Amino acid sequence: MGRRRRSGLYRGDVLAAYILIAPTAIGLGVFLLWPAIQTFYFSFTEWGTFGGHTWTGLDNYARVFTDPDFFQSLLNTFVLTGFALLGVPIAIALAALLNTVGLRGVTTYRVIYFLPVVTLPAAIALVWKYLFNGDFGLINAGLALIGIDGPNWVADPRFALFAIGVVSIWAGLGYNVVLFLAGLQSIPTELYEAAEIDGASKVRTFFSVTIPLLTPTTFFVTVITVISALQTFDLVYLMIGKNSPALPASKTIVYLFYEKGIIQSNGGYAAAIAFVLLAVIGLVTLFQFRVQKRWVHYG
Amino acid sequence: MPRIRTRRHSVVAGAVIAATALIVAGCSSSPGASDGDVEIRYAIWDQAQKATVEKVVAEFEEANPNITVKVEVSPWDSYFTKLRTAVTSGTAPDVFWLGKTDFPTYADGGALLPIDDLVAESDFDTSVFSETAVDGATWDGTLLGLPKDVDSFALWYNKTLFAEAGIEPPSEGWTQQDLIDAAIALTDKDAGQYGMVSSAPGDQIWFNTILQEGGHVISDDGKSSGVNTPEGIQGIQFWVDLIQKYGVSPDLQQMTDTDPTALFQSGKVAMMYFGSWGVNEMKTNPYVVENISIAPMAEIKVPGGTAGGITNVIAKSSKHADAAWLFLQYLGGENAAKYQAEAGIIPAYESAQSIWADSAPESLNARVFLDALKVATPLPSSVDVAIWRDFAIEELTQAWQGNVDVPTAAARIAEVMDDVLSSAGGE
Numbered sequence: 001m002g003r004r005r006r007s008g009l010y011r012g013d014v015l016a017a018y019i020l021i022a023p024t025a026i027g028l029g030v031f032l033l034w035p036a037i038q039t040f041y042f043s044f045t046e047w048g049t050f051g052g053h054t055w056t057g058l059d060n061y062a063r064v065f066t067d068p069d070f071f072q073s074l075l076n077t078f079v080l081t082g083f084a085l086l087g088v089p090i091a092i093a094l095a096a097l098l099n100t101v102g103l104r105g106v107t108t109y110r111v112i113y114f115l116p117v118v119t120l121p122a123a124i125a126l127v128w129k130y131l132f133n134g135d136f137g138l139i140n141a142g143l144a145l146i147g148i149d150g151p152n153w154v155a156d157p158r159f160a161l162f163a164i165g166v167v168s169i170w171a172g173l174g175y176n177v178v179l180f181l182a183g184l185q186s187i188p189t190e191l192y193e194a195a196e197i198d199g200a201s202k203v204r205t206f207f208s209v210t211i212p213l214l215t216p217t218t219f220f221v222t223v224i225t226v227i228s229a230l231q232t233f234d235l236v237y238l239m240i241g242k243n244s245p246a247l248p249a250s251k252t253i254v255y256l257f258y259e260k261g262i263i264q265s266n267g268g269y270a271a272a273i274a275f276v277l278l279a280v281i282g283l284v285t286l287f288q289f290r291v292q293k294r295w296v297h298y299g
Numbered sequence: 300m301p302r303i304r305t306r307r308h309s310v311v312a313g314a315v316i317a318a319t320a321l322i323v324a325g326c327s328s329s330p331g332a333s334d335g336d337v338e339i340r341y342a343i344w345d346q347a348q349k350a351t352v353e354k355v356v357a358e359f360e361e362a363n364p365n366i367t368v369k370v371e372v373s374p375w376d377s378y379f380t381k382l383r384t385a386v387t388s389g390t391a392p393d394v395f396w397l398g399k400t401d402f403p404t405y406a407d408g409g410a411l412l413p414i415d416d417l418v419a420e421s422d423f424d425t426s427v428f429s430e431t432a433v434d435g436a437t438w439d440g441t442l443l444g445l446p447k448d449v450d451s452f453a454l455w456y457n458k459t460l461f462a463e464a465g466i467e468p469p470s471e472g473w474t475q476q477d478l479i480d481a482a483i484a485l486t487d488k489d490a491g492q493y494g495m496v497s498s499a500p501g502d503q504i505w506f507n508t509i510l511q512e513g514g515h516v517i518s519d520d521g522k523s524s525g526v527n528t529p530e531g532i533q534g535i536q537f538w539v540d541l542i543q544k545y546g547v548s549p550d551l552q553q554m555t556d557t558d559p560t561a562l563f564q565s566g567k568v569a570m571m572y573f574g575s576w577g578v579n580e581m582k583t584n585p586y587v588v589e590n591i592s593i594a595p596m597a598e599i600k601v602p603g604g605t606a607g608g609i610t611n612v613i614a615k616s617s618k619h620a621d622a623a624w625l626f627l628q629y630l631g632g633e634n635a636a637k638y639q640a641e642a643g644i645i646p647a648y649e650s651a652q653s654i655w656a657d658s659a660p661e662s663l664n665a666r667v668f669l670d671a672l673k674v675a676t677p678l679p680s681s682v683d684v685a686i687w688r689d690f691a692i693e694e695l696t697q698a699w700q701g702n703v704d705v706p707t708a709a710a711r712i713a714e715v716m717d718d719v720l721s722s723a724g725g726e
Contacts, residue, residue, distance in 0.1 A: 016311065050383075050386050050410055133557065134552060134556045135491070135553060152552035155553070241376070241555075243499060243692055243696065245551050245555060245696045262383075263380055263685070263689075264685055265383055265685075
């Protein structure tokens with residue numbers, strides 16, 4: 001009788017569970033999974049001006065791998081990802097500073113650092129675009145004070161990527177800091193006490209205790225940052241824009257996708273670009289997971 | 300006790316289902332008004348013209364109480380991207396603007412509702428519009444829309460800067476060399492002042508100088524490009540020289556950072572070629588009214604220029620074609636033309652064009668644009684224009700920066716243009 005009761009209960013629970021996860025699952029299925037499958041299908045087709053498509057097999061993929069525009073965009077995207085990774089040590093340092101015992105106004109600092117994360121990308125791009133303005137921006141005004149004639153940061157092909165990199169580090173810092181703060185909390189205080197007893201300096205403690213024990217969080221943040229940076233679009237779209245001379249030098253893969261798929265209505269080619277990007281992200285992430293054994297200390 | 304847990308789960312599950320159902324029901328668009336009441340959407344791209352458009356809409360809605368018009372403004376950069384997506388998915392606005400450049404693509408692509416029959420049925424008189432304007436709204440012999448406005452280019456200049464430098468302002472008979480000389484005299488880079496704006500390739504002002512050299516952008520049969528002919532190259536070279544050779548214009552990077560129109564309206568640039576729609580855009584700026592005037596474009600070899608214009612069209616996929624046609628007729632009517640003219644846009648409705656010239660601030664000398672229209676030819680375009688236009692902009696952007704010489708850039712552009720033009724259907 002006990003068994004029968006348990007199985008009856010189990011069935012009811014399972015049904016309720018399915019119903020509870022249904023809205024999210026259906027949403028993901030309809031808005032994420034199904035379009036992904038459709039896009040995969042479209043990557044083997046060519047689109048007409050206003051709809052309709054014809055099967056073209058692997059033509060789009062062949063074109064992707066012989067397109068200099070694609071490789072330039074890939075390079076730009078990797079450079080931006082490099083910039084984004086520079087933000088990781090900065091976030092660690094900030095988190096460590098914020099974690100100082102007895103620091104007053106920690107909550108205020110956390111809010112300030114997290115504000116960019118919750119600010120509209122359009123607002124961020126607009127304000128930074130004005131800051132970077134070659135003739136009237138504040139950054140060049142500051143540089144002029146020390147005698148440097150600043151360039152047109154977002155219009156000059158040599159500096160545009162740098163400008164976007166700076167903004168993307170700034171915008172993502174708060175998110176990473178919060179993650180690292182959580183990671184820091186999980187380091188047992190006994191280890192710090194032991195290091196203090198052993199006479200280690202603050203710096204030594206930081207590098208010998210904090211950093212190694214932070215590596216699981218660092219790994220997570222690095223993976224997330226890379227995946228996100230490889231998909232940069234909004235900053236390029238909003239700060240650089242369509243006809244800018246700096247566009248070819250700062251175009252990212254997702255921007256290329258937007259250009260081909262939406263502006264030029266070449267949906268099939270864009271779909272192929274999207275899936276090549278998916279493969280790139282997958283390979284990079286796989287590589288990160290493989291390599292983690294070498295540097296991440298768990299437990 | 301296990302029984303109670305199951306029941307609680309079921310209650311929660313039930314609540315989730317109910318909530319989801321409510322959200323889904325709320326998401327679906329409500330039919331809004333009832334029986335006979337129709338809402339149509341009108342898409343435009345110029346925020347500066349919104350007030351005028353709303354005025355026309357208000358009058359139309361009063362005369363047709365069961366039709367509501369929803370005006371949707373999208374910035375120029377994203378207007379066509381949005382439109383193309385909408386047309387492809389069958390959710391195009393009922394009535395929308397199409398400029399000369401993009402008209403062939405949409406006409407050839409079957410996105411527009413032919414209105415020949417509607418015009419005949421309603422006895423609408425299309426002779427109120429200039430012939431070129433009606434031609435521009437026709438494709439393959441079928442009328443696909445009603446012309447809204449026409450535009451042309453002229454030389455806008457800052458008469459105060461000219462007076463301060465003691466130079467004769469531009470006038471009838473001014474040659475290109477006169478322009479260059481004046482620009483050089485008016486440039487003082489240390490003071491941040493420039494003589495003449497070398498308009499960015501995307502503005503397609505270089506079309507005008509090619510025509511004035513006696514060349515063409517697209518051949519008469521529409522099958523080949525004229526960009527890499529000597530006239531075409533010289534027409535483009537002038538603009539590159541303004542930056543690279545004479546140093547009288549802010550460079551392309553500066554103009555990407557700060558809009559040249561803003562520089563002009565702040566007195567940092569003495570001259571620029573700009574369109575007649577600038578009257579609508581800038582006449583409320585007191586600086587402009589006081590210091591700016593307009594003269595014809597500098598003469599080169601042949602009088603000429605490009606005449607653009609917007610056509611109001613009905614989407615073929617529109618579910619309210621009747622209401623849309625009523626609205627289209629009103630848009631093509633005398634009142635709409637009058638309001639446009641007063642606001643500073645040259646209407647395609649010919650008899651209202653003088654109202655336009657009279658309503659512009661006296662100091663602007665706007666009649667120049669009407670004279671320019673007399674010698675202008677329709678803005679060159681073709682089906683699939685997006686392909687060669689974007690390529691041309693990319694190539695010329697490099698040329699403007701001095702990274703590639705003009706003949707090389709022109710040759711590459713002509714190659715892409717020829718490819719697109721020869722494979723596209725003709726008019």
